[in-house]
Amino acid sequence: MLKQSADKRRIEKNDKPFFYLADTVWSAFTNIDLTDWSYYLKVRKEQGFNVLQINILPQWDRSVLKKIQEPFGISEGFFDLKAKNEAYFKHAEKMLEMAVNQGFTPALVLLWCNYIPETWGAKFGTSPLFRKEDIKPYTEMMLEHFEQFKPIYIISGDTDFPTETVTDYYLEALETISKKAPHALKVLHICGRLKDIPVNLQTHPALDLYFYQSGHNSEHQSMAYTLAEHFSQLEPIKPVINSEPCYELMGYSRQKYGRFSREDVRKAAWQSVLSGAIAGISYGAHGIWSWHEEGSTFGSALGEGFVSPFNWRQALHFEGATDYAFLKSFILANDLTTLAPINLVLNQTPEIRAAETEKVVIIYVPSNVPIYLKGQFVSLDDYAIDLEQGKKVSLAKILHEEKTEIQMTPFLKDSLYVIHK
Known part of the structure; x- marks a missing residue:
């Protein structure tokens, strides 16, 4: 069981330091068959990763090869929870069973922003939405499927907080998780470069961690350390993690020419952990998070407009992953989990x-x-x-x-x- 350390700045597992080293594989449940999943898990386990960040629902900007199964029916632009696709969740459960058996902790996103009205992601109009009254039953349903795997619950995905309506959606999910799974770690995944979280979420006693996203804009890579400083100085104190630094060989956002190199992503990682985000770090490879196959299409016009990914088989072996694994092993081997800027x-x-x-x-x-x-x-x-x-x-x-x-x-x-x- 994962928990906060006594000083609230780190994560522990079985009362020993746990350095959160996540790989980002948002599109796992829709895009990956079990044979490829088994190979992926083998490689990431050998490298030393211990957390997998996965979107429960279809990732809106995933790579697309063929028609996917939807988790629910859709009626008038909204998810119909009564029309649940049991096969979708059976597949997801099998994937998590395999991952947990290999020693991974799942970090599951409940509500990516495109499914929540009034967020920046919902404005593209490409996804069904949730009605507010469906948030509690949906969250309870996800607990029934996934609590057996002892995940970290990521309440939001890539979200902003433009209105009270948005905040209320996430509060409903957070409080539902808190009542039904009080010992699980709970956190918000927020959009790139955002630092202001609504106070009723940020100070909520059920929120256990601070995630931030330094992101994929080449002109704002200083956010790796400035946001680490910001979140590590907030009250109440919580462990801080850069949950989305620049991904290896991701194109620069806004369709600017260029891609983030191995050295770029390594720099973001070390600058994060030495600036206050000492609880862990997330890695991303452009081709893994979206799970890009030969022949896949990729929506470069969506969101921040990223250029096409590499095939996942190539992206799985990008060398930056070993750099992140070294960071984790160096921190733990040298008893550095108490590092302070x-x-x-x-x-x-x-x-x-x-x-x-x-x-x-x-x-x-x-x-x-x-x-x-x-x-x-x-x-x-x-x-x-x-x-x-x-x-x-x-x-x-x-x-x-x-x-x-x-x-x-x-x-x-x-x-x-x-x-x-």
Whole structure:
């Protein structure tokens, strides 16, 4: 069973630190057959992932190869809960049974924003909606199907909160989960770059985590650390996770030319966890989240307008996944789950991020330059890791009055510095 730590900043499993490392596979229930699912689970388990983020309902911007099963009938633009497709949920249950047997925790989205009236996603008019009076019975129905798998419940998906109506929908779902599954972790997945959650949701005692989304806009990648700082300073304190950083080889949003590289997504991850989002991180590969097959179509005109994904078989082996797995293993192996941001770096850029425990300072250096730190750090055991090649070198330092200069390493890309106090 997952729960908050005593200080409310981390997640624990069986009273031991649990670092949430999720892969994003929103379209699993509609797009993946059991043979491919088995192979996918094998690969992600070997890499070290422990959470799978899945949309219970059809992902509106998924890749499309053939007609899918719908979870419910549709009448006059709304879901008809009385016309439930039992085969849809039987398939979903089998997928989750396989995942849980491999050691994964499901993180299930109840209500992606396109199904909720008045959200930004609903305005496209491509999806059926929920009536407000159906939210409680729908949520109870999902509990009957999925509570056996002990999931994390993600109440919303990619949502904004433009009206009280929207907030009320999510409150109804949150409170229903709270009454029926009080020990399950509950969280909101919010749209890119959003930081303001309605106070009656943000302070609700049933909301256990803060998710944020630094997103896929190439001009706003600083949100990885600025939103981590914001959410980690909110009251009440809750564990913070960047649940949607830029996805590997996703095109830039707004149809801007370019794709996010392995180095880009690695940078977003380290900048997040060292800036207050220490409870975990989510990874996404462009081709996995939408489950893109040979011959699939992809709606590049939908939402933020992303270019076509790669085939899922190729995307499954993007190298950024191993970088995220290394981040998790490094945090746990070095007892770093208590890292807290520290204002230590004197270089005139916010891109270099630093956090500390009682024993060490961890610094993420995106580009190889001399680093200047407040205070003097004299340990001969300090070292740097090349985050792409995995090489390790000792750090050369020059001590100045009240500051330490760390000389350049031989690394060509981003690196992690480990400084002993």
